[in-house]
Amino acid sequence: MANRPAPPLVLRDGDREELERWTRSSTVPASAAKRARIVLLAADGVANARIAELTDVTANTVLSWRGRYEERGLRGLGDLPRPGRPRELDHRTIVAETLRPPPKKLGVTHWSTRLLGERLKVSNGTIARAWRAYGIKPWKAESFRFSTDPELVGKVTDICGLYLAPPQNAIVLCVDEKSQIQALDRTVPILPMQEGRIERRSHDYYRHGTSTLFAALDIATGQVTASLKKRHRHQDFLAFLAFLRQIERTYRDVVDEAGDPVELHLVMDNYAAHKHANVRGWLAQHPRFVVHFTPTHASWMNLVEVWFGIVERQAIRRGVFKSVRDLNAKIRAFIDGWNDRSHSFVWTKTADQILAKANRSTTSNPRH
DSSP, X not given: OOOOOOOOOOOOTTHHHHXXXXXXXXXXXXXXXXHHHHHHHHHTTOOHHXXXXXXXXXXXXXXXHHHHHHHHGGGGGSOOOOOSSOOSSOHHHHXXXXXXXXXXXXXXXXXXXXXXXXXXXXXXXXXXXXXXXXXXXXXXOOOOOOXXXXXXXXXXXXXXXXXXXXOTTEEEEEEXXXXXXXXXXXXXXXXXXXXXXXXXXXXOEEEEXXXXXXXXXXXXXXXXXXXXXXXXXXXXXXXXXXXXXXXXXXXXXXXXXXXXXXXXXXXXXXXXXXXXXXXXXXXXXXXXXXEEEOOTTOGGGSTHHXXXXXXXXXXXXXXXXXXXXXXXXXXXXXXXXXXXXXXXXXXXXXXXXXXXHHSOOTTOOTTO
């Protein structure tokens, strides 16, 4: 007669949600996620033998983690102290040494496991385990930049208000240019994707010139008005003026209920061509255009940058272009397709949320 399956494991209050979080999290170790899955399956009444099959462990392992959870709850799913000789150097000492800069005589900017291991007379594996335990990653570095704009608060508040509560009878357009788009052609034909194989391409390429993409994104509809130039001219503002005239023609017939042309609110960065005297003069002659500048070093607040990222990923990065004309034609084809399937761009952060992170740390130095 077959043995009866073990009764379902009874979970403590709130443990199911935490265990399910372990199975979904990318930061929880794989071993802990597997233990959580074992306990959850046991709580659902799945037989131990079946749990062993589903989690690729032995039945004894399933029984062990069931028992550990019954005795100590979530704490029982952690690793027990390993047997053997005690550590001669604890992790805190290793981390403390890691946080000190290496000696100048080594000529390195940061520690490696082998360099630090030689200094502390331990194995590089010991160093690696200490770094993992404390989340130390000396080989990585990130950059940041604080805005030095004296009108930071006002500009952030203005643009966030424009995105979150657009004016009545007005269109909000995010305007910018993506320059130096290279027309790259591979030296050999691309090998297309096949079953079991990803697309492959040669590392080397031919350059056939560059193009500049001007774009105005209507955040309410996602529609894009665009223009392509073969290259940036010596006087960049001339190309930008031509694009402003194109925007004016595109929205010339858009009127409000009274038959008056709707206002066009332009969100732009602080590029010199956008503030040229000729550009300011043209805008003064066209009062329906209202300009909103992003803060210095905060062009990420311009939503057209998000759209430029989409163009780069979906049409340019993996494209093959025989000439600048070919590049421009394929970008125009993408824009036409985009406008057929466009969607609104929704801004979610308030000005207060942004400014709470934008306050400069007292240790930063924008001049370095």
